[in-house]
Amino acid sequence: xxxxxxxxxxxxxxxxxxxxxxxxxxxxxxxxxxxxxxxxxxxxxxxxxxxxxxxxxxxxxxxxxxxxxxxxxxxxxxxxxxxxxxxxxxxxxxxxxxxxxxxxxxxxxxxxxxxxxxxxxxxxxxxxxxxxxxxxxxxxxxxxxxxxxxxxxxxxxxxxxxxxxxxxxxxxxxxxxxxxxxxxxxxxxxxxxxxxxxxxxxxxxxxxxxxxxxxxxxxxxxxxxxxxxxxxxxxxxxxxxxxxxxxxxxxxxxxxxxxxxxxxxxxxxxxxxxxxxxxxxxxxxxxxxxx
Numbered sequence: 001x002x003x004x005x006x007x008x009x010x011x012x013x014x015x016x017x018x019x020x021x022x023x024x025x026x027x028x029x030x031x032x033x034x035x036x037x038x039x040x041x042x043x044x045x046x047x048x049x050x051x052x053x054x055x056x057x058x059x060x061x062x063x064x065x066x067x068x069x070x071x072x073x074x075x076x077x078x079x080x081x082x083x084x085x086x087x088x089x090x091x092x093x094x095x096x097x098x099x100x101x102x103x104x105x106x107x108x109x110x111x112x113x114x115x116x117x118x119x120x121x122x123x124x125x126x127x128x129x130x131x132x133x134x135x136x137x138x139x140x141x142x143x144x145x146x147x148x149x150x151x152x153x154x155x156x157x158x159x160x161x162x163x164x165x166x167x168x169x170x171x172x173x174x175x176x177x178x179x180x181x182x183x184x185x186x187x188x189x190x191x192x193x194x195x196x197x198x199x200x201x202x203x204x205x206x207x208x209x210x211x212x213x214x215x216x217x218x219x220x221x222x223x224x225x226x227x228x229x230x231x232x233x234x235x236x237x238x239x240x241x242x243x244x245x246x247x248x249x250x251x252x253x254x255x256x257x258x259x260x261x262x263x264x265x266x267x268x269x270x271x272x273x274x275x276x277x278x279x280x281x282x283x284x285x286x287x288x289x290x291x
Contacts, residue, residue, distance in 0.1 A: 117283025180258030
């Protein structure tokens with residue numbers, strides 16, 4: 001037996017050789033790392049070196065080393081966008097020349113239009129109309145069938161393209177008078193009209209409803225119709241249902257009659273291309289209230 005082997009000290013409790021180091025009576029055992037761990041460490045070091053060479057990694061003035069692969073996130077984004085564009089091209093050529101009726105009858109084109117319209121809606125319309133077109137005070141709910149300017153495909157396309165009261169010669173335009181602010185009606189007359197209007201959608205009848213009906217026929221029926229069901233040529237809402245753009249309580253309706261209403265919608269012509277407007281039209285038409 002060699003002298004070196006004789007000098008080895010074996011720990012009595014664990015049976016493991018010690019290193020000869022001792023602190024306050026505690027001896028350090030000579031437990032080598034598992035072989036698999038060493039191999040993993042070596043492989044990790046090799047992989048790290050490979051990564052540093054192939055990909056951008058080392059910081060240098062103005063950025064980082066380019067790496068032999070020339071990879072950048074901008075290049076990856078461009079490749080992904082090119083792939084998306086290539087997929088779209090497979091449908092766009094057919095989509096551009098198709099009528100609305102043809103698109104609705106073609107499942108592939110309809111799915112393409114719906115997906116594109118949903119994406120365009122989130123980017124451009126959801127800020128006002130809400131996620132999924134649920135609407136808000138002053139912004140129509142696009143899921144019902146109560147359309148101010150018409151819910152046919154052609155009507156929706158015209159509204160999107162030219163807007164409402166927008167800076168566009170083709171924009172839809174109408175203006176509700178401010179009957180109180182412009183001193184066209186007294187507060188008493190406005191209260192009477194409001195009471196009458198509320199009865200059209202099932203509200204309780206008041207003592208001055210007859211007076212309100214007379215004033216309504218003289219001042220309001222030209223746009224809202226004698227039956228109060230509205231006229232889409234003027235964007236005048238139906239007053240006989242319970243769908244209110246600004247609110248259906250008496251105070252809000254009084255405010256509407258007193259000060260008038262006139263919401264704005266931008267013209268998307270020139271901001272969105274024709275295909276995107278077409279996709280938006282189909283998406284909104286099929287969202288829940290298309291006609």
